[in-house]
Amino acid sequence: MFVDKAKIFVKGGNGGDGLVAFRRELYVPEGGPAGGDGGKGGSVIFRVDEGLRTLMDFRYQKHFKATRGEKGKNKTQHGANAEDMIVRVPPGTIVVDDDTGELVADLTRHDQQVVIAKGGRGGRGNTRFKSPANTAPAIAENGEEGQERWVTLELKVMADVGLVGFPSVGKSTLLSVVSGAQPKIGAYHFTTLTPNLGVVNLGEERSFVMADLPGLIEGAHTGIGLGHEFLRHVERTRIIVHVVDMSGMEGRDPFDDWLKINDELKLYNVKLVDRPQIVAANKMDMPDSEENLAEFREQMNEMHPDMLIMPISSLTRQGVQELLYRVGDVLDSLPDQIEIEEKAQKEAAEEGIIYRFEAGDDRSFTISRDNEVYVVESESIEKLMRRTQFNSYDAVVRFGRILRGLGVDAELRKRGAKDGSIIRIGKFEFEFFEGGSDSYLFEET
Missing domain, CATH: 3.40.50.300 (P-loop containing nucleotide triphosphate hydrolases)
Structure with missing residues (x-):
């Protein structure tokens, strides 16, 4: 049976969590922070294999998930990066984002490859948060979530x-x-x-x-x-x-x-x-x-x-x-390859891996009301929340300080938020305390 179209789910591996740890060695009193960073999650990479002629394999396997990075270790040791997941596709495969309809890749050459779902970065260990003002931070980050998406694969026969x-x-x-x-x-x-x-x-x-x-x-x-x-x-x-x-x-x-x-x-x-x-x-x-x-x-x-x-x-x-x-x-008398002008992937490098979908630096946010709840919407803030370890008091204080630096606290006060008001960001809700820097109470909804 010839299969020339398939819809599959791909997910990059999550980054490993950073570690909170301190040196505990003989004759080293009050040892400093020693928590290492987490490893990078594996990416899902499509690679062209000229030995394949159909998308038959994707009829039976529709989910491709790369492994997550290793957690940070003691003694400032970095967690191991996860290996990338290589998915082989036949030449002539077009990859389209199923939600947006965006052309992700146009794969035509043997061994050409492209990252379809990028793995998440590893979280930083507490060693990275040491400063003159805080020589023993108890702060570490969770690993970044890997990118996930549904994509449609479409095969166009490669023939002269x-x-x-x-x-x-x-x-x-x-x-x-x-x-x-x-x-x-x-x-x-x-x-x-x-x-x-x-x-x-x-x-x-x-x-x-x-x-x-x-x-x-x-x-x-x-x-x-x-x-x-x-x-x-x-x-x-x-x-x-x-x-x-x-x-x-x-x-x-x-x-x-x-x-x-x-x-x-x-x-x-x-x-x-x-x-x-x-x-x-x-x-x-x-x-x-x-x-x-x-x-x-x-x-x-x-x-x-x-x-x-x-x-x-x-x-x-x-x-x-x-x-x-x-x-x-x-x-x-013709060129070796015809120009495919329909939304073609002009950015494809002759060799190597194409990394796409880098997170933007946009720190903007919007605030709306859902009855009595103030809803803060921001991709960058939600991303920060996913990386924050809220079981750590120092991490909560740091998160609140970042929100104030972005102007979220000031905007909430303008909208009428008072002590005890419920604030929702992503899947978390917490109580807002005017002027407070250490009184955020987070609860996952």
């Missing part, structure tokens, strides 16, 4: 040549004749339900990959029939070979077929109009094909006089070799 055309025009037969591929062939529509790939060898170290793509029907750009399941793969091809049934056996007009298919390509992605295209006039061994071809050429000259039309018969192999050599010549 894409065979397009209405159902039953002979695309699968042509692929089976020119390559070692063995696609399903039948005398009925939609024999091909999934893309088939084959390597065409022209000799003299010349070869290319050809894809037999599922047949189109009118309205495919809106998702009718196989619709988008087909069209997404056309975008990856460098050349389009448009297979047209010149026999007209099913009562269809060859030129009208060509117009309808090209209209569907244009409506799906206007850039496909500029993709090099060769018309393979197939089934020339059938009656009336020569007359239909002559009429087809006349109609094409009026609209696209430069369009290359190659008469062939997949059954008798008439003209097939000439078609392949012409395709090879066109490929040789």
Whole structure:
């Protein structure tokens, strides 16, 4: 079974917690702080493996969670960083954030890799909070939470040549004749339900990959029939070979077929109009094909006089070799990779890992009322709360001092907060004491 779309959950590992510890050694009275930092959580990294061809593995495993960093240790020892989780994906995989629709990565090259869910930083141990004013701090931080998200993986077949055309025009037969591929062939529509790939060898170290793509029907750009399941793969091809049934056996007009298919390509992605295209006039061994071809050429000259039309018969192999050599010549004149202009990942480095989604430095906040509760909303403050160890008195005092430095206390007083007012930040609620620096009572809701 071919799987070309999957939705999965990824989560970077949490950072390890920092440690509160003090030196306890013989002949070292009043030893200073000795708590180490926590280790960094592992990241979830997607890496391209050219040996993969489908997203089948993601049908059975949909959750990928990296391990968390190790906690800080005594004697100022740093906790070990967690190993990154490497997830292998086939070339041609597009990663989209399921919530925002943002394109996260466009993975095309072997060994290309990108961080999809970044691991959290380790929390600082109490050694990092030592100062002249506080030589024995009992403060440490929790590890930062790793990034988590649902992402949609979409596979677009990586092929040099894409065979397009209405159902039953002979695309699968042509692929089976020119390559070692063995696609399903039948005398009925939609024999091909999934893309088939084959390597065409022209000799003299010349070869290319050809894809037999599922047949189109009118309205495919809106998702009718196989619709988008087909069209997404056309975008990856460098050349389009448009297979047209010149026999007209099913009562269809060859030129009208060509117009309808090209209209569907244009409506799906206007850039496909500029993709090099060769018309393979197939089934020339059938009656009336020569007359239909002559009429087809006349109609094409009026609209696209430069369009290359190659008469062939997949059954008798008439003209097939000439078609392949012409395709090879066109490929040789093109760049190695076509430009994928649809929200493409232009930031992808040639090598190495791309780190994204760095937390911003925005310290802004908003305050609203929920009945008698004052609700403070701020991404940076909520992040700080998650890293604060509220079982430590010194940590609570430090957190309150930071809130005052950000202007939260002053704004709460302007909004009418008094002693004993309930303040909610994230999933925590606490009592507010005007002018107090050590009277915050936190309780998780």
